[in-house]
Amino acid sequence: MGRRWESVTPERRLQLLIATATATAVLFVIAAALRAASRPAPPGWRLLDVAVVLAMGATTALHLRTGHNTESFTYAEAGVVVALTMLPVSWLLLLSPMCMAAPHLLYRRAWPKVLLNAVAGTLAVGAAGLVVVATGATPATGRLGPVDVATLALATAVFSLSTSAIVAAAVAYAQALPVIAVLRSGLGTRLLVGAGNLLFGLAVVGLVQWDRKVLVLLPPIVVMLYATYRGYLSAAVDRDTWQQLEQAAKELGQLDETALAAAALHRVGQLFRADWVELALEPTEEVPARVYRQPQAGSTPSGAHTRASCAVAPLSGPAGEVAGAVRVGFLGPVTLTRRENQVLTSFAHTLSASLFNARLYERTRADAARQAFEAAHDQLTGLANRNLLLSEATDVIAADPARLRRMAVLLLDLDHFKEINDTLGHEAGDVLLRTLARRLRTVVAGRGTMARLGGDEFAVLFTDVEESGLDGLAEELLAAVAQPITAEGI
Numbered sequence: 253m254g255r256r257w258e259s260v261t262p263e264r265r266l267q268l269l270i271a272t273a274t275a276t277a278v279l280f281v282i283a284a285a286l287r288a289a290s291r292p293a294p295p296g297w298r299l300l301d302v303a304v305v306l307a308m309g310a311t312t313a314l315h316l317r318t319g320h321n322t323e324s325f326t327y328a329e330a331g332v333v334v335a336l337t338m339l340p341v342s343w344l345l346l347l348s349p350m351c352m353a354a355p356h357l358l359y360r361r362a363w364p365k366v367l368l369n370a371v372a373g374t375l376a377v378g379a380a381g382l383v384v385v386a387t388g389a390t391p392a393t394g395r396l397g398p399v400d401v402a403t404l405a406l407a408t409a410v411f412s413l414s415t416s417a418i419v420a421a422a423v424a425y426a427q428a429l430p431v432i433a434v435l436r437s438g439l440g441t442r443l444l445v446g447a448g449n450l451l452f453g454l455a456v457v458g459l460v461q462w463d464r465k466v467l468v469l470l471p472p473i474v475v476m477l478y479a480t481y482r483g484y485l486s487a488a489v490d491r492d493t494w495q496q497l498e499q500a501a502k503e504l505g506q507l508d509e510t511a512l513a514a515a516a517l518h519r520v521g522q523l524f525r526a527d528w529v530e531l532a533l534e535p536t537e538e539v540p541a542r543v544y545r546q547p548q549a550g551s552t553p554s555g556a557h558t559r560a561s562c563a564v565a566p567l568s569g570p571a572g573e574v575a576g577a578v579r580v581g582f583l584g585p586v587t588l589t590r591r592e593n594q595v596l597t598s599f600a601h602t603l604s605a606s607l608f609n610a611r612l613y614e615r616t617r618a619d620a621a622r623q624a625f626e627a628a629h630d631q632l633t634g635l636a637n638r639n640l641l642l643s644e645a646t647d648v649i650a651a652d653p654a655r656l657r658r659m660a661v662l663l664l665d666l667d668h669f670k671e672i673n674d675t676l677g678h679e680a681g682d683v684l685l686r687t688l689a690r691r692l693r694t695v696v697a698g699r700g701t702m703a704r705l706g707g708d709e710f711a712v713l714f715t716d717v718e719e720s721g722l723d724g725l726a727e728e729l730l731a732a733v734a735q736p737i738t739a740e741g742i
Contacts (some may be wrong), residue, residue: 265653266425270364273371273418277349280378280494284345294339301532302335302344306351309334309449310373325481326355326446327474328373328415328669329408332380337391341381348377368422376414389702396457403438405450412446452477458650493595500599506611516603517546520580523599524563526593527583533567533576536611537617545606552640561586565600578603632682633689636703641713644701648715658716662726664692664733666708676742683739691732699725 293299309331349488352373356366375401384391389403420435452473496519505513513531521529531544561582567575578600582586587597628640636644648655666688673681689702692710695701700714712729714722 263425266422269421269425270368271373272372274367277371277374277378280345280374281349284342284378287342287735288346291342294343298338299343302339303347303351305331305334305338305698306347307331310352310369314544325441325485327449327452327477328376329412329446329449330453331457332377332382332411333404333408333450334378334456336384336407337396337457341384343382345374345378348374352377365522368418372415372418372422372555376411377420379414380411383407383410401454404735408446408450408453412442416442421627427740441488444484447483448477448480480682493523496729497595497599497602501602504602506606508609509610509614510661512610513544513605514546516578516606517544520578520596520599521546523595524580524588526579526580530579530581531576532579533607534574538615542554563588563596565596567600567607569604575604575607630689630704633704635689635693635710636701638703638705641701641703641711644715645713655715655735658718660714660717660719661723662712662714662722663705663727664710664712664729666733677738679680680739680742684737687737689732691735692729695725695728695732 309328310326325582335347340348342604351372352365353370356369383406384403387399387403387406389400391400391404415440416435420430423429424431424434456472500516500523500722501517503519504512506512506515513533517529517531520526528545528547533542533544537540560582563580564577566577569575580596628637628643629635630637645659646663648659667683669681672684672689685704685708689704692712693702696712698719699711703713705711712725714725717725
């Protein structure tokens with residue numbers, strides 16, 4: 253079963269989630285309707301009041317973006333607390349689908365989101381109602397006692413967890429993310445909002461039962477609660493952003509461009525919860541233009557539908573030259589806030605500095621490697637030179653003096669080479685030397701070190717050879733030299 257579920261696509265998982273949740277919510281509503289039919293109906297004004305309370309509670313107060321999806325924080329827990337003290341669970345469950353959908357219809361959101369929020373709210377209300385029924389509490393019959401308050405607190409917690417779980421699963425399936433990871437993201441904020449809503453709802457119930465005139469204090473309380481939520485959410489986002497930037501400063505200290513690009517793409521994807529990120533680098537004298545891509549959470553940056561939203565920050569050098577750009581993309585319509593654009597710009601500046609440092613290091617390393625190679629090799633043939641040959645022989649003897657008995661040096665000196673330079677020119681002589689060097693290197697490969705000592709003199713260092721085999725090696729080298737060489741048709 254586990255393997256079969258892993259093979260299901262994220263889109264199909266989301267469809268199954270919505271279908272299953274909808275079917276369960278329908279069963280809840282049918283059961284509530286059957287129970288409500290056997291009991292007297294509450295007054296119409298009370299049903300209207302509860303409908304307004306539930307709808308207002310489901311109205312969005314704050315938003316938290318996760319990728320191209322947005323998680324909304326509402327006063328739903330407060331609305332559920334008040335509603336549970338005004339209506340029996342069965343009637344409350346009957347009102348829930350339309351009341352939970354109403355704000356989203358008002359905001360003209362897409363029908364899948366309207367359906368998902370209505371279903372999630374209905375299931376959560378049903379779960380909260382089951383808590384009330386299971387405990388035997390009767391919060392809707394009169395003044396609240398300690399048992400009623402404890403029951404409402406537990407029911408509200410169940411409501412909040414149920415809603416969070418369903419929404420987290422939907423977001424996770426939509427973006428191919430682990431459900432647990434999405435549920436943990438912003439968990440502290442959800443807990444704070446849920447606890448605040450619970451206290452707010454209990455305060456409203458207490459004020460109503462004490463003196464309805466005190467309800468005039470509700471608007472400033474709502475404003476204060478909103479300001480608290482907004483301040484906490486802003487602080488949490490800022491804290492996460494600074495932690496991400498601090499981690500980015502550590503990760504972007506790499507001097508290898510490929511590793512630097514991978515670290516940058518991963519971090520900027522995490523920082524902005526992007527669906528895909530891209531690092532496009534302009535060509536340099538050493539390398540052509542490069543594009544590094546990293547789809548986030550299984551998405552792909554190819555295709556028109558994936559380019560719904562894209563934020564770009566240029567990578568500028570110390571002299572103002574443009575080294576490339578970093579692009580942050582989303583699968584849905586997303587507009588970065590002014591704060592997020594500033595963060596993206598700051599990240600691009602840090603990445604630019606690291607990129608130029610990596611390029612400088614690579615250029616310096618390549619120059620050092622080239623100089624080291626040139627110092628140890630013949631420029632014309634690419635063979636080892638006299639210094640490298642002596643160095644290798646010295647190292648072998650120093651490591652094991654007994655190896656000296658199994659070492660040998662064969663010297664080759666080309667006769668009449670000067671005549672070729674004098675008659676055909678030095679270019680023909682160079683062709684001759686390069687061709688011979690390739691042949692000799694092929695013969696010696698894996699058995700020794702081929703070197704050019706200078707002019708027309710070559711040498712081969714064998715560090716592990718039998719004396720009896722030297723004649724055969726010499727004959728192989730002479731046979732390679734004896735083959736004709738063509739230079740400019742001659």
